[in-house]
Amino acid sequence: MLALVFSAAAFAQQAAPPQIPWNLRSIYQLVNDYGNLARYAADNEKLPAPAAGEERVVFMGDSITDGWGRGNNGSTFFPGKPYVNRGISGQVTAQMLLRFYPDVIALKPKAVLILAGTNDIGGNIGPVPLTTIENNLIAMTDMARANGIKVVLASLTPVCDYHRPQTAARPPEQIDALNRWIKGYTGKNHLVYLDYFSSTVDDKGFFKAEITEDGLHPNAAGYRIMGPLAEKAIAEALGK
Numbered sequence: 001m002l003a004l005v006f007s008a009a010a011f012a013q014q015a016a017p018p019q020i021p022w023n024l025r026s027i028y029q030l031v032n033d034y035g036n037l038a039r040y041a042a043d044n045e046k047l048p049a050p051a052a053g054e055e056r057v058v059f060m061g062d063s064i065t066d067g068w069g070r071g072n073n074g075s076t077f078f079p080g081k082p083y084v085n086r087g088i089s090g091q092v093t094a095q096m097l098l099r100f101y102p103d104v105i106a107l108k109p110k111a112v113l114i115l116a117g118t119n120d121i122g123g124n125i126g127p128v129p130l131t132t133i134e135n136n137l138i139a140m141t142d143m144a145r146a147n148g149i150k151v152v153l154a155s156l157t158p159v160c161d162y163h164r165p166q167t168a169a170r171p172p173e174q175i176d177a178l179n180r181w182i183k184g185y186t187g188k189n190h191l192v193y194l195d196y197f198s199s200t201v202d203d204k205g206f207f208k209a210e211i212t213e214d215g216l217h218p219n220a221a222g223y224r225i226m227g228p229l230a231e232k233a234i235a236e237a238l239g240k
């Protein structure tokens with residue numbers, strides 16, 4: 001794990017050679033930096049240690065986290081709060097586990113909020129059984145707790161086909177199964193369960209059409225629903 005930390009800065013400077021065609025660069029990146037430690041290496045080096053009394057929280061996740069407050073979806077990421085976004089679009093839980101030390105532990109937060117698993121279900125890097133996702137979430141949780149970091153585990157948000165096909169790649173029953181496991185695991189291990197699903201699902205079991213543009217990612221309205229839920233879960237984790 002320490003080798004991953006020390007190599008992060010080097011990865012940040014090791015861009016794919018320009019002669020590699022753009023459509024092969026993702027393969028190059030996966031081979032040379034599977035966890036994409038390069039993405040936040042420079043930002044992590046610049047981030048100062050938490051100030052006295054600062055209750056830093058790291059958000060670990062995939063594109064649903066990565067897009068929070070970024071891009072053109074109109075969302076904002078907790079202005080004025082000492083929250084750090086460490087989402088990376090397209091990632092599966094195995095990749096997050098690889099970068100969990102430099103992108104979470106080394107930043108010395110009071111709490112981490114983990115939203116992960118939809119890309120595993122979607123097969124972004126091949127088929128993954130639910131037990132593998134569960135084990136990766138357990139491993140991240142164990143790392144955090146061993147370092148005195150409170151853990152919030154979030155349910156996956158639903159998907160829908162209202163805008164474009166999503167349910168074939170991410171079957172709702174698999175999302176439901178993982179969410180049931182996350183809820184049970186947090187309950188048994190005295191963690192905080194953040195239920196995004198119940199507030200973003202419609203009466204048919206799909207992502208509410210008005211809070212997503214593509215059936216997978218929240219739009220600004222979706223993030224406005226998720227924000228207060230995250231704040232409440234963080235306050236619970238921090239004992240407030």
